Every structure is written in structure tokens, then in C-alpha cells.
Amino acid sequence: MESRRRLIFVCEGSDCKKEDSKGLRKSLEKELSSGEFKGQCKLIRTKCMDFCKSAPVVIIGDHVSKKTNLKKVIEQLKKS
Incomplete structure (x- = not known):
């Protein structure tokens, strides 16, 4: 059986950092680990x-x- 992991890219450029991309990434890590x-997604x-x-x-x-938050990312993951 083949397993396929979804890739999630989180920008950590200066403007995204100002808009708390680090906090978003940490929330995503927590959400995706349970x-x-x-085990279905890889956070990059x-x-x-x-x-x-x-x-x-x-x-x-x-x-x-764009201009995203944890809720929007989870909704998109459920769609794909």
C-alpha cells in the first residue's frame, strides 16, 4: 500500500513573521501531530x-x- 504525504509550505519571510507565521507554524505542528x-502531512x-x-x-x-490562519489551513487540508 502506497502512502502519500501532503506537503505544507509555511513562509517565514520577514513580512510573514510580522504577521505571526511562526505562531501559525507551531499551531499547525501541534494540530498535525495528533x-x-x-502522519499524513509534512510541514516545510x-x-x-x-x-x-x-x-x-x-x-x-x-x-x-493568503492572509491565512489555522482554521483556513485545516479547511483546505480537508478539501484536498
Whole structure:
């Protein structure tokens, strides 16, 4: 049986940091380590992704989530 992990990219550029991307990443780590997504996702920290006006930015698969929060990211994970 093949397992497929979803990749979640969290921008940690300066503008995203100002909008608390670090807090968002920590919340995501906590959420993904338990619950329905346990072992299904890989969280990757990135440098600036040039969406600075839309901070914080998270990319899930091919979906760019701008001005996002934990709730929006979890909703997108359930869709994909």
C-alpha cells in the first residue's frame, strides 16, 4: 500500500513573521501531530515566497492560502 504525504509550505519571510507565521507554524505542528492528519502531512518552512502583501502565506499542494490562519489551513487540508 502506497502512502502519500501532503506537503505544507509555511513562509517565514520577514513580512510573514510580522504577521505571526511562526505562531501559525507551531499551531499547525501541534494540530498535525495528533488528530485526523497525524502522519499524513509534512510541514516545510520556507524563506520569502514573494506574496508579502498577503502575509502570512501557506501553500498546500497547488493551493496558495493568503492572509491565512489555522482554521483556513485545516479547511483546505480537508478539501484536498
